[in-house]
Amino acid sequence: MPRFVYDFAEGDKDQKDLLGGKGANLAEMTNLGLPVPPGFIITTEACRAYLADGAEPDGMAAEVTEHLATLETAMGRRLGDPDDPLLVSVRSGAKFSMPGMMETVLNVGLNDASVHALAARAGDDRFAWDSYRRLVQMFGATVLGIESEHFSDAVEAAKKAKGTRNDLDLDAGDFERLVETFKGIVREHAGRDFPQDPREQLDLAVHAVFDSWNSPRANLYRRQERIPTDLGTAVSIVSMVFGNLGMDSGTGVAFTRDPASGARGVYGDYLQNAQGEDVVAGIRNTLPLTDLEQLDKTSYDQLMDIMTTLENHYRDLCDIEFTIERGKLWMLQTRVGKRTAAAAFTIATQLVDEGMIDLDEALRRVTGAQLANLMFPRFDRDAEKKLLTTGMNASPGAAVGAAVFDSATAVARARSGERVVLVRRETNPDDLDGMIAATGVLTSRGGRTSHAAVVARGMGKTAVCGADELEVDVAAKRFTTSDGVEVAEGEVISIDGTNGEVYLGEVPVVASPVVSWFEGTLHEGTGDDLVDAVARIMRHADETRRLNVRVNADTADDSGRARRFGAEGIGLCRTEHMFLGDRRELVERLVLAESRDEREKSLAALLPLQMEDFTAIFREMEGLPVTIRLLDPPLHEFLPDLTELSVEVALARERGEVDQEREDLLVAVRRLHEQNPMLGLRGVRLGIAVPGLFAMQVRAITRSAAELAAQGVSVHPEIMVPLVGTVQELQAVAAEIAEVVAEPESHVNGAPVPHQVGTMIELPRAAIVAAQIAESAEFFSFGTNDLTQTTWGFSRDDVESSFFSEYLEQGIFGVSPFESLDVEGVGHLVELGAREGRRTRPDLKLGICGEHGGDPDSVHFFHRVGLDYVSCSPFRVPVARLEAGRAAVSPD
């Protein structure tokens, strides 16, 4: 029989799972001897049982009765005692903080009888009736689900009748009348009377808190914050203390040090004669906390002592809520305080300097997400802005430029030195040139894993996606907002990839000092505290981590940038982008070749171009490994779209303007068309089906490497075969590679240029038969994007537009498995592949390339399963370094 109720004195801060964050910290403070109003906690387990069964678990009611009795004894008052009532607050509190997402009910225990006793005890009728009307109002809205406007309208009416706009002008009689009015509202809208039985009030309030775990806004918040959906909330039942019993009472919030800079000092606000909700409501102006020293030195000194105690105890910045009831200080809440990304770094290093924590702990206290946040340029907060719309924050950053609606215009304008933002309904691989040329990308369709978003994040380019209020008219070269504002080509817009906002005109941008430091244009120890803190923690992460961090880079530019960001090699150099642009025509000829001779001519023409590509990259990554993936996507991706071409040809025929070349092209496109190209002729299948294609690429790799090696450049090519499902495929390609390697042009000093041959593990089957595959592979790189697609059976291209939002909405996914690795499913295969591969080849090098390589949670998983490196987009390299370090200092 589990226990469902704990007294504050029975818990501690490490029981957040069971008691929730708020409850655990109240327990901790109680045990530290701090002045916490007595109370008890109903566990998250009770909540889970309640939510599953729709009723309190057996035994919970009896436990509540028992703890309530203990509390009544401690306080010397009974709940609902008409002569001297105990009042309690009923507060939510989950394992993870979800501020404002769930419910709280105060003043539980008041009723038509006890309100008089409260008035007598407080010597304040107005206070008692105000407390009572607050209870009815909160109870009505929270527990009984009545629209809160009904209550606030009644308050407004009362004030109007009185001719005032200030609550403070309402007197005891006004509040007594309001209580009556409120009780009428309850009767009318809930179809029942406000309960006079205090225990019924309590039970219903507890249920309402339980239920609020599943409110839509709570669900949405959890999904955004990646908080599991099945934790449930605890409920704290706390004796009421009152900050609104006169000018010697009040309530406040405080931080134990400056949450923005980490500087020690007194940071907080205080409000006299008020309860916490008044501070939150922001109706009256608060005083700086320092003023409390004048108002109530005893309480102030006690509070300062408590803050020091808490900081030393938690060894971190804490935030607190407190109430002073007629000169007596009560602590209502504490927790490790939220802080800005910058403060996280500076506070962590400050605490190290103060000797409170060591560098490992400092590393644990910052996150990759915070670092990423610090790396983006920002729009100047204080600048004036005209908001056009808000889309999804798909790739962070701040971009300003002239709106353009097609790739060619983007490239042309960018060449002439203009900054442009590419605006599309959605993007596809043909827009790549335009995306490269643009400072940012704005789309009206697709979400965070759409093509635009993924590619933009890969490039570290700002993107706002799925701004679905925009009508994008590509043909007319303009977009229109829902307010009817039209933006034509050439008009300047500003897009904020961090919050998804789109502005008209140019908003001034502030650069990131952290990036300047990575780039080497700003140095440590030159006065920027943030840079100093980041540098110190990054250094520790690098010293600590076991995982290497490589970059996914296809160009010399990206490679160079990534190297400055700390990449220790290229983990994935895709070659498909090298087949686009100017070379499209050559590739088209290759695809359409009808004879061996034609095909070989196209390949021969591509060889020197591929050699240029690889030479540039090898130079940039001198001394570091460069993993080059042989061509992966279906060839027809390099041809025109079937539907578009069919329409074009049909119209040409209709107009009597038949173009034989286009007709022939259509025949070829139709022949190569696949129902499911993702599951078709691609990767190693392409290499086997198109003789000479892989050989040409391998030749380009080994020849350019051999030429550089002859010049004394240290090159480490790793040839990676994509989409292998059986070792026979790899053997076939390995034999072809061996032939190319045997050619004299692949040699340096009479021997083949050093290289490795490995494969991607990106199909479930490859993970399953990894032991066999490892016999023919010197390294594995887990392609977790494709592996996610096949393990789940959905493609990244299609899911965003169809059921994914519904799945996130319904909580079937907590987070997209394309964003953060699905450890249970896909992770099982990664673990299996790693283990099996090392069974037949113990020194097998294991890496992962894919979006997950830069995802914090995923990096920790890759560390745990023993990979050698993660590889991610250039911009994520510092994030991956930091998280790899954190993984190394985190408990398993």
Place this chain on the structure above:
Amino acid sequence: MPRFVYDFAEGDKDQKDLLGGKGANLAEMTNLGLPVPPGFIITTEACRAYLADGAEPDGMAAEVTEHLATLETAMGRRLGDPDDPLLVSVRSGAKFSMPGMMETVLNVGLNDASVHALAARAGDDRFAWDSYRRLVQMFGATVLGIESEHFSDAVEAAKKAKGTRNDLDLDAGDFERLVETFKGIVREHAGRDFPQDPREQLDLAVHAVFDSWNSPRANLYRRQERIPTDLGTAVSIVSMVFGNLGMDSGTGVAFTRDPASGARGVYGDYLQNAQGEDVVAGIRNTLPLTDLEQLDKTSYDQLMDIMTTLENHYRDLCDIEFTIERGKLWMLQTRVGKRTAAAAFTIATQLVDEGMIDLDEALRRVTGAQLANLMFPRFDRDAEKKLLTTGMNASPGAAVGAAVFDSATAVARARSGERVVLVRRETNPDDLDGMIAATGVLTSRGGRTSHAAVVARGMGKTAVCGADELEVDVAAKRFTTSDGVEVAEGEVISIDGTNGEVYLGEVPVVASPVVSWFEGTLHEGTGDDLVDAVARIMRHADETRRLNVRVNADTADDSGRARRFGAEGIGLCRTEHMFLGDRRELVERLVLAESRDEREKSLAALLPLQMEDFTAIFREMEGLPVTIRLLDPPLHEFLPDLTELSVEVALARERGEVDQEREDLLVAVRRLHEQNPMLGLRGVRLGIAVPGLFAMQVRAITRSAAELAAQGVSVHPEIMVPLVGTVQELQAVAAEIAEVVAEPESHVNGAPVPHQVGTMIELPRAAIVAAQIAESAEFFSFGTNDLTQTTWGFSRDDVESSFFSEYLEQGIFGVSPFESLDVEGVGHLVELGAREGRRTRPDLKLGICGEHGGDPDSVHFFHRVGLDYVSCSPFRVPVARLEAGRAAVSPD
């Protein structure tokens, strides 16, 4: 250090892995004391090492030397002795018989010197020179790779010079001159002399046999017969005996009983004064073996004794090769004899009656493939036929009908009572009505796993696919052969799905008595031996098997047929076919519905139609379980094709004939279009994304079941949710199902109609997290088609047309994983899913539905991993029953 050479006396018949079939059986006969010419065997292991390294393994040469010496001692002759040479044959022999696929060299040991000694010993110059020229000819062609035409042309020239057309007219001098000519041919075409060193002859011949393992024709044969590609062949070195030493010599082949009927008796051929190759060449007419009794009673009687010995020893029909050298009988080969499918059944039961084997053994000796073979109608072998072309034998059977080129015509003509064959370039789901109406399907594109092939096999309908010499012109309603023969709509053609042949005109068809027996129109014990044998073995299979056999059936017709074929329930009732045809319009409205109201109207209209479907099937399957899969394919499959509609709309616009309805439809089609529909919005995702769709289907199931149950009909619906990847999906649908089940219309006698809820395991992730999924599923059905697609990452739709043939050609696949389950990859997931599922729900019912359910090898696997049932197309049900029985009596 492995041993590479075994003397005949050292082996036995169970060592086929190591010694090959021929070698193992020669060893067995030697040990039975039968007259086998002495010899030894080089192992398959030596072959594998040779093929891997390109050279004999260390030690093999010394072992050969040693065994050769033993042989020479036994025979009292030395290889290459110019005075009395030992001659040997060098024969291939793999584990599995591959008749005619690999090489043999006879008379090794002859050279310019020893030919004279052989002549003296035989007292026959002609024989000696003939033997020598045979050696040079075989060695030249087989070992040195010279086109055999060069040799046969020389023989023809010699005969022409002599003025004869018969080899027998050539004399010793002619053969001596031919040897010189042949040696010249060798010099010219091989660039070397014919080797005079007998050991060199021997070694080169052995290498040639090793190499012949990898000849293209051997590879092709292995793929067709599903023989693993890495076994290698053994080589038998056998002392030569000669059947061509005069009229008291000869050679023959025999069966120990009639291979067509199984009747005991003497069945064989004999050729006097000849060697084995002469019999095979068919140049001279053979005598019936019975004639040997007159010619050489001693040898005949000895042969009869040996045949009895062999039958009693092998307990099966054997075939043998023998030679009589001057009155002395030598056994050259024996093996369990190949037989027709019909004979396999009749012989097996005959041997039971003779007490030689028991019924378990009889069951092991027939195969599902043989049974399937017996179930197809056949074209009359003796009828006159005009062959048009040969395609792939995609679905066996014999179909005759008027050629039609579209579904509508097929349906119309079939309705008027005409038999039609549907001819298409390839088929798609829209052709389904036409396929149902037709007696057979002929396509010019796609292979054995194309849509046409898979669907036709599913229906038990004859299909020839990929007849790529045909030009099919659907618009003109005709096809043209490569010879220019045109066949227009209405002309009758006959297609043979068993061998892929297509004939002009009507070829007479003979029905299968086995099917008549299954159908109940022909009875056991009424004079048809085959039917009696099949009935007896099927009964034993049914008594023995542990696996249940269900059917994949979507209609009452199929259900009834399958029931007669022995189906014990429906394992997969697809509902997508019920959304086509007349109901297409309703479905289109559902897909295009823009409001909840519109959607619900469409669903309400579909409900009674779905109820009719299910009612008919439940009635047909009374008393048996019926597993109904909720709608699986992407909704856009029910809409027009994007490209076609785009062209239509563009042309209409061009012509100024804009049709708003088609324009709106295009918008919807574009919206629903997916890059990879197989990986898109389908299965359970559809159920979650389209509210009410699954509920409507479940309602149709439970209501029709409840109505029938109220009438006393025994119904056992099992509701199956497709494409589940995570238990949350199943929970969401299960909740919806529970709501429908709670409706009074789903009740009978006041309680919900009995039913089960389960899921398909058809995604790798589902197998991985099966333990969780089983908590919400009463049964699993492994969808091995989809599971194969995602495990390998290729779709059945696309693979056929692209790289699959290349993969089969290169031996990367032995057999398509869509045909026979990929045990290593997909099988791993099936096993994992079964084990994990039963971990949390020990009584979980496990089945498999998918093409593999009727594949013999796969059925054995499903038996081994402990599934409860397999489900397959109606026509495969008897095959699955038989194989399930065989699995139960086979060693693991």
